Amino acid sequence: MDSSCPSSPSLSPLSEDEVLTTPISSFSQRPLRPVCLTVAGSDSSGGAGLQADLKAILAHKVYGMSVVTCITSQNSTGLHDVFPIPAPLIEQQFNACLADVECHAVKIGMLSDVDSIQAVVRALDRYKVKNVVMDSVIVTNRGNVMCQKRALRSLIRDLIPRVLVFGSNIMEACLLVKGATGRSFTSMRSFGDICKLLEELWKLGPKYVILKGHHVAFDNRLRIVENASQRQPLWTIDTVYDGSQIYIVHKPYVSNYNVRGTSCSLTASVASNLALGKPPLIAIRDAISMVEIALEHIDTTASASNKTAQFFFSLSQHEFKSKPPMHLYTMSKCDPDILLRPALR
Ligand SMILES: Cc1ncc(COP(=O)(O)O)c(N)n1
Numbered sequence: 001m002d003s004s005c006p007s008s009p010s011l012s013p014l015s016e017d018e019v020l021t022t023p024i025s026s027f028s029q030r031p032l033r034p035v036c037l038t039v040a041g042s043d044s045s046g047g048a049g050l051q052a053d054l055k056a057i058l059a060h061k062v063y064g065m066s067v068v069t070c071i072t073s074q075n076s077t078g079l080h081d082v083f084p085i086p087a088p089l090i091e092q093q094f095n096a097c098l099a100d101v102e103c104h105a106v107k108i109g110m111l112s113d114v115d116s117i118q119a120v121v122r123a124l125d126r127y128k129v130k131n132v133v134m135d136s137v138i139v140t141n142r143g144n145v146m147c148q149k150r151a152l153r154s155l156i157r158d159l160i161p162r163v164l165v166f167g168s169n170i171m172e173a174c175l176l177v178k179g180a181t182g183r184s185f186t187s188m189r190s191f192g193d194i195c196k197l198l199e200e201l202w203k204l205g206p207k208y209v210i211l212k213g214h215h216v217a218f219d220n221r222l223r224i225v226e227n228a229s230q231r232q233p234l235w236t237i238d239t240v241y242d243g244s245q246i247y248i249v250h251k252p253y254v255s256n257y258n259v260r261g262t263s264c265s266l267t268a269s270v271a272s273n274l275a276l277g278k279p280p281l282i283a284i285r286d287a288i289s290m291v292e293i294a295l296e297h298i299d300t301t302a303s304a305s306n307k308t309a310q311f312f313f314s315l316s317q318h319e320f321k322s323k324p325p326m327h328l329y330t331m332s333k334c335d336p337d338i339l340l341r342p343a344l345r
Pocket residue numbers: 040041042043048049050072109110137139140141142259260261262263264265
């Protein structure tokens with residue numbers, strides 16, 4: 001038997017046709033930017049979690065890195081199991097990414113227990129991370145509880161105050177505000193009540209908060225409609241607050257809202273836009289617009305609810321004709337029943 005090493009294949013020089021117009025060496029010498037890190041749970045089916053985040057990040061032409069915080073088994077039929085990653089391994093992943101590569105924004109998603117939250121807090125402080133965007137993954141659109149009850153206190157006290165942009169759905173916002181202040185928002189009737197919730201959420205510490213309103217229907221006078229029938233025009237409203245001004249995006253209400261991965265894609269898009277150097281409000285407006293385009297492209301009643309992530313996947317594959325971003329309207333705090341002038345055209 002011939003025990004000598006197999007000879008290495010001979011590397012013939014590239015032919016004239018094969019030579020790239022831009023030499024690879026010139027790519028590798030450029031600093032890697034922009035870069036965005038997602039700190040999130042794994043959804044192996046690719047519709048939510050870090051797999052959805054990385055699709056959105058790539059669709060913005062931003063380089064994505066990831067810290068896995070837990071492994072979930074889920075798909076379009078439901079969430080089946082969750083396995084948290086040990087805290088030291090979460091920190092080591094942070095070290096592996098941030099000690100090596102300059103990172104321009106971090107998106108935080110699912111953190112299921114106190115140990116993972118504390119590991120993330122330590123890493124954010126160690127690396128003095130600035131553009132932190134957080135999606136409060138506490139209860140998903142479909143009602144799955146993703147975060148242990150006793151971890152809420154740690155989220156409120158230690159993590160949320162370190163965040164620049166914080167995104168939440170109305171149910172999660174109520175839980176957080178109740179956990180922080182004891183105040184419950186059980187009987188919300190009007191848009192004014194939503195604004196109060198938004199302001200309470202902002203007081204938890206982020207510079208910007210986004211309250212996603214998919215599940216709440218408003219009539220033309222911005223009253224909450226409990227039994228939404230499609231006989232009257234109904235709206236859903238996403239609300240943004242920066243501590244002085246409330247901004248809103250309104251769009252027609254869709255019943256049977258059954259899409260997952262929208263909040264993951266939204267916050268990963270905000271983080272990507274920040275990594276690209278956009279100011280926070282523009283980053284938020286453009287991300288909301290992008291997710292709306294995704295929702296327009298899909299059948300929201302379909303049971304295969306991975307379609308937000310699928311849209312961002314196709315965005316990274318094809319050039320889409322860009323649409324103008326949606327308007328963020330400013331809203332007078334003293335008169336929340338009247339929509340005012342469009343802002344940020
Ligand atoms: C691992 C993981 N992270 C986050 C979500 C939230 O998904 P949604 O955007 O539907 O609220 C999820 N379902 N799974």
